[in-house]
Amino acid sequence: MIRIVFLLLFIAAAGAAAAGIILATRLKDRYGPGLFAPLLYFQVFIYTFGFYGIWGQAALSLFLGQSVSAELLQRLLDIAMLLGLPFLIFAWYMLIRFTGGLSGISTGRTWFIVVFLSVNLAVMVLLVWFIAGDKGIGAGRVMSIYYIVMNLIHYFLAAYLIHFPWKGQMFIHDHDRKIIAPVLFTIMMMQCIPLLFPESGEWVRIVFIFGFFAGNLFLPVYFSWCTLSPAFPGSSETVPADSFSGFCKRYEISPRETDVIKEICNGLSNKEISEKLFISLQTVKDHTHHIYIKTNVRSRVQLINLVKEEI
Secondary structure (H helix, E strand, C coil): CHHHHHHHHHHHHHHHHHHHHHHHHHHHHHHCHHHHHHHHHHHHHHHHHHHHHHHHHHHHHHHHCCCCCHHHHHHHHHHHHHHHHHHHHHHHHHHHHHHHHHCCCCCCCHHHHHHHHHHHHHHHHHHHHHHHHCCCCCHHHHHHHHHHHHHHHHHHHHHHHHHCCHHHCCCCCHHHHHHHHHHHHHHHHHHHHHHHCCCCCHHHHHHHHHHHHHHCCHHHHHHHHHCCCCCCCCCCCCCCCCCHHHHHHHCCCCHHHHHHHHHHHCCCCHHHHHHHHCCCHHHHHHHHHHHHHHHCCCCHHHHHHHHHHHC
């Protein structure tokens, strides 16, 4: 009976992974890679971890549990989980990058990537040291604690970025923001609570696997069908674009970003813009980055061409 349930759950998990990747791909193609490429990568990495780390363990326990010694089985389970951890770390980064992008925060800078990966890799090395050293806690318990703590931290940060946009710059409506943030927190709890009961049998494992694969499908589903009048670049809002003010209104360009666009169209460099507008060079770069995201362009030339086409 339990094998049939696991088989059906595996089919559902594979369907959820395929659906998440397909929906995220469509969002990226529709609105451009600026906002939704990180969501696509999040789907790829999180479900890769799901099949390596989670289903790998489930399959080993199910099919080898009665055939090998408990010590060997535990070693195989540890290897399956460790093989999936790098994918999990990159999935967390892409989640933070996606929610940060929606909030107007650039999380793609080199220093952030270095700090994020350094902290996570340091924790992973500590985890391996605990498992290899057999500190008396139990490898499975250490894995569960690691996943609960790190998942809580990253999902809480993602929910925080959605709930409190940076300086009011937000690419989704307030109604959606108030839904997405608590749902992300709920998903995190749904994924972590079953791990608090490791001795409760296979049904708790089934609940965890279902929560993992179904929960991570939320973001692409919501942005595909549930969000209200998306304000992403490329959306179909009917705002007149026959003037520069109409162009800025359509893409939700702020007054200061409007000034930066004008100077870019006048051919000024970032340094010249900073001197003319009396702002720092980094501020100009930040404004330019936000403008690129909002208008779904990747360069000054594309931005200037877009302005010319719509005006």
